[in-house]
Amino acid sequence: MDMHELTRELQVKNDSKIVLFVADGLGGLPLKPGKLTELETAHTPHLDELARVGVSGGLIPVKPGITPGSGPGHLGLFGYDPLQYRIGRGALEATGIGFALGPDDVAIRANFCTLDAHGNITDRRAGRISSEESAPLAVRLRQVKIPGIEIFSEPVKEHRFVVVFRGPGLGDQVHDTDPQATGVPPLAPKAAQPGSQRTAEVAAEFIRQARELLAGEARANGLTLRGFSNRPNLPSYEEVYGLRAAAIAVYPMYKGLARLVGMDIVGDAKTLGEQLDVLAQHWNAYDFFFIHFKYTDSTGEDGNFAAKVKRIEEVDAAIPAIRTLGPTVLMVTGDHSTPSLLKSHSWHPVPLVLASPDCRTDRCQKFGENEAIAGGLGQFESKYLMPLALANAGRLGKFGA
Amino acid sequence: MDMHELTRELQVKNDSKIVLFVADGLGGLPLKPGKLTELETAHTPHLDELARVGVSGGLIPVKPGITPGSGPGHLGLFGYDPLQYRIGRGALEATGIGFALGPDDVAIRANFCTLDAHGNITDRRAGRISSEESAPLAVRLRQVKIPGIEIFSEPVKEHRFVVVFRGPGLGDQVHDTDPQATGVPPLAPKAAQPGSQRTAEVAAEFIRQARELLAGEARANGLTLRGFSNRPNLPSYEEVYGLRAAAIAVYPMYKGLARLVGMDIVGDAKTLGEQLDVLAQHWNAYDFFFIHFKYTDSTGEDGNFAAKVKRIEEVDAAIPAIRTLGPTVLMVTGDHSTPSLLKSHSWHPVPLVLASPDCRTDRCQKFGENEAIAGGLGQFESKYLMPLALANAGRLGKFGA
Numbered sequence: 001m002d003m004h005e006l007t008r009e010l011q012v013k014n015d016s017k018i019v020l021f022v023a024d025g026l027g028g029l030p031l032k033p034g035k036l037t038e039l040e041t042a043h044t045p046h047l048d049e050l051a052r053v054g055v056s057g058g059l060i061p062v063k064p065g066i067t068p069g070s071g072p073g074h075l076g077l078f079g080y081d082p083l084q085y086r087i088g089r090g091a092l093e094a095t096g097i098g099f100a101l102g103p104d105d106v107a108i109r110a111n112f113c114t115l116d117a118h119g120n121i122t123d124r125r126a127g128r129i130s131s132e133e134s135a136p137l138a139v140r141l142r143q144v145k146i147p148g149i150e151i152f153s154e155p156v157k158e159h160r161f162v163v164v165f166r167g168p169g170l171g172d173q174v175h176d177t178d179p180q181a182t183g184v185p186p187l188a189p190k191a192a193q194p195g196s197q198r199t200a201e202v203a204a205e206f207i208r209q210a211r212e213l214l215a216g217e218a219r220a221n222g223l224t225l226r227g228f229s230n231r232p233n234l235p236s237y238e239e240v241y242g243l244r245a246a247a248i249a250v251y252p253m254y255k256g257l258a259r260l261v262g263m264d265i266v267g268d269a270k271t272l273g274e275q276l277d278v279l280a281q282h283w284n285a286y287d288f289f290f291i292h293f294k295y296t297d298s299t300g301e302d303g304n305f306a307a308k309v310k311r312i313e314e315v316d317a318a319i320p321a322i323r324t325l326g327p328t329v330l331m332v333t334g335d336h337s338t339p340s341l342l343k344s345h346s347w348h349p350v351p352l353v354l355a356s357p358d359c360r361t362d363r364c365q366k367f368g369e370n371e372a373i374a375g376g377l378g379q380f381e382s383k384y385l386m387p388l389a390l391a392n393a394g395r396l397g398k399f400g401a
Numbered sequence: 402m403d404m405h406e407l408t409r410e411l412q413v414k415n416d417s418k419i420v421l422f423v424a425d426g427l428g429g430l431p432l433k434p435g436k437l438t439e440l441e442t443a444h445t446p447h448l449d450e451l452a453r454v455g456v457s458g459g460l461i462p463v464k465p466g467i468t469p470g471s472g473p474g475h476l477g478l479f480g481y482d483p484l485q486y487r488i489g490r491g492a493l494e495a496t497g498i499g500f501a502l503g504p505d506d507v508a509i510r511a512n513f514c515t516l517d518a519h520g521n522i523t524d525r526r527a528g529r530i531s532s533e534e535s536a537p538l539a540v541r542l543r544q545v546k547i548p549g550i551e552i553f554s555e556p557v558k559e560h561r562f563v564v565v566f567r568g569p570g571l572g573d574q575v576h577d578t579d580p581q582a583t584g585v586p587p588l589a590p591k592a593a594q595p596g597s598q599r600t601a602e603v604a605a606e607f608i609r610q611a612r613e614l615l616a617g618e619a620r621a622n623g624l625t626l627r628g629f630s631n632r633p634n635l636p637s638y639e640e641v642y643g644l645r646a647a648a649i650a651v652y653p654m655y656k657g658l659a660r661l662v663g664m665d666i667v668g669d670a671k672t673l674g675e676q677l678d679v680l681a682q683h684w685n686a687y688d689f690f691f692i693h694f695k696y697t698d699s700t701g702e703d704g705n706f707a708a709k710v711k712r713i714e715e716v717d718a719a720i721p722a723i724r725t726l727g728p729t730v731l732m733v734t735g736d737h738s739t740p741s742l743l744k745s746h747s748w749h750p751v752p753l754v755l756a757s758p759d760c761r762t763d764r765c766q767k768f769g770e771n772e773a774i775a776g777g778l779g780q781f782e783s784k785y786l787m788p789l790a791l792a793n794a795g796r797l798g799k800f801g802a
Binding site: 029030033034037058062063064065066067068069070071072073082083086087089092093096339341342344345346347348349369370373374378379 | 402404407411453454758759760761762763764775777778779781785786787788789790791792793797798799800801802
């Protein structure tokens with residue numbers, strides 16, 4: 001069952017404001033079993049106050065045991081079933097650098113590689129060439145000209161870059177050209193379906209011209225293409241929820257994910273403080289605000305328990321400024337857990353607190369993993385959070401008579 | 402969504418060991434509302450210790466309110482959606498006596514019955530003939546010869562036996578021959594689909610020869626055939642999880658169920674003590690071990706609260722020997738509840754404890770129904786237990802980027 005069938009049918013408009021504050025990778029683990037997690041360790045008087053007046057729960061990002069990447073993690077929070085809406089690798093890479101994919105685009109993850117005199121690959125990653133060296137090469141490939149096709153070539157990092165072909169009818173069912181081996185040439189682009197034949201031809205011509213442009217390079221004289229993908233076809237927030245939605249994020253990936261569901265990207269904040277300013281500035285123009293905070297995840301990935309605790313305290317300190325604006329529904333959670341113990345994303349449920357006038361407050365006194373999972377919302381899949389938010393905002397009518 | 406699509410895609414191999422210890426029918430009920438269940442009454446210091454270091458939850462075998470048989474109960478624990486994978490009655494009966502069904506087999510539940518001189522049924526169960534009397538008759542029917550078909554006729558209990566036809570292209574869509582009434586003859590085997598026509602013909606010939614072989618019997622001079630079914634098509638543990646799996650069970654039914662998902666049946670233990678020896682002997686050869694203990698269910702079925710308590714204490718006493726081996730993930734649960742109050746399987750959630758280094762310990766201090774359902778894993782369908790086990794064993798990669 002697609003929840004959007006229900007929210008489309010039942011949506012109601014009103015003056016309520018909904019804020020979803022995502023502390024990326026918020027959930028954690030204690031360093032020793034039975035001790036406190038990062039969130040439980042942090043001094044979080046404002047989040048604890050939210051827990052007292054609101055209702056808590058534990059979010060399962062995808063399904064029990066499944067650890068999500070940022071894409072599925074956020075799609076779930078946005079109310080899009082991450083198992084139904086799969087974002088192709090090329091589209092995610094383009095999204096990750098903030099490239100605004102259009103409906104006529106096919107996005108491709110590209111690698112520079114090293115070819116010998118016979119055209120065989122000697123290094124699939126071009127000696128892990130530095131970003132400084134590779135970025136101008138990606139820009140140089142914008143000189144490729146193919147009639148009827150607009151071409152974008154965008155630097156990413158080290159040997160990686162993104163290529164986007166824009167033109168009508170470009171399917172994305174094209175096999176990778178990376179042979180996953182050295183001593184052999186890159187594969188020719190090959191369509192897996194007739195509707196992608198034109199894309200394969202465009203890719204072949206792109207590669208031909210690109211190799212001429214790279215001919216003089218010592219290491220990055222070749223390229224491989226992987227993960228051909230069209231923009232995922234996600235219905236917009238406006239359509240499925242009736243919400244005018246704004247995203248206030250610092251990093252391109254999260255702006256990109258928000259753009260995919262039709263949110264406006266507002267402001268150009270570089271810090272959480274600036275994000276709060278942007279929120280206040282745009283308060284009247286939108287119904288829904290997605291605020292993204294990255295550093296709870298990155299400190300977790302670094303394995304730095306103490307630093308993650310500090311970052312959580314930054315999140316906590318931001319709460320009063322948000323509450324001052326008077327949101328009808330304020331939710332604080334994460335897209336997944338990133339325990340510093342594991343130095344990676346994990347499958348553990350993510351603590352959630354939701355505060356609204358009609359939320360049915362539970363007995364939770366603090367915001368933390370152990371309190372939250374025993375909270376009034378129980379444990380549930382992230383994709384149900386948006387319907388809950390709409391209900392708490394009075395934006396969902398009755399189902400059936 | 403079939404979780405196996407995810408586990409196939411995300412599985413990672415490592416040196417971890419996973420143990421699933423199933424105390425059949427573990428969940429119970431207090432004899433009076435508000436009192437303690439069998440598990441809560443039992444003295445279980447080792448399970449309580451697991452609850453302290455691990456994380457607890459409540460397993461819903463199929464869906465809320467649905468009481469499962471052993472088949473669906475175990476399929477859920479093994480991670481196979483019991484609503485998707487239905488085991489036919491004949492296949493389950495064959496599995497229950499440990500018959501290793503092959504891909505070319507059709508298994509049938511057979512009953513001896515009593516026929517009068519006109520061929521009409523006078524007793525559908527042949528006077529509930531004793532197992533001692535009926536077993537040689539089932540064996541006698543192995544004399545039936547049908548060209549191109551291998552025939553197995555296996556005693557079960559009292560008037561019941563199992564017939565298996567083995568041969569290429571034998572469909573299982575054949576109607577039961579039991580008319581569910583006396584005073585009428587058994588029905589002729591009739592195919593419900595063209596692909597099962599040959600099976601119906603083989604069954605008719607089997608019945609014809611069988612009646613000749615049984616002609617002199619006073620009570621068991623006829624037979625009916627029910628529940629024609631092919632082996633269910635279950636993908637293997639190796640394929641869906643990347644696990645080399647071993648089953649250590651005493652009773653044929655549980656060996657049979659494990660065999661259906663591709664587990665090796667190891668050892669020939671008759672007691673829990675011997676099962677633990679078998680576990681230690683095979684520790685290095687497998688990644689996953691399923692240990693089955695029957696008597697928590699059978700004492701529940703007997704309505705013997707005190708005996709079930711004692712059997713639970715046997716389960717408890719086995720925990721140290723398992724933990725000594727150093728499993729990465731140790732899970733103790735049941736396939737369903739069997740409250741001695743009800744003398745039957747029930748729908749109540751089954752207590753679960755899972756211990757692993759990364760499990761996110763909750764605040765449960767004891768192992769019991771009331772503690773477990775408020776545990777860190779919440780309540781969830783049994784089919785998600787295996788993905789959780791794999792995650793805790795570090796055997797699942799990230800979903801999406």
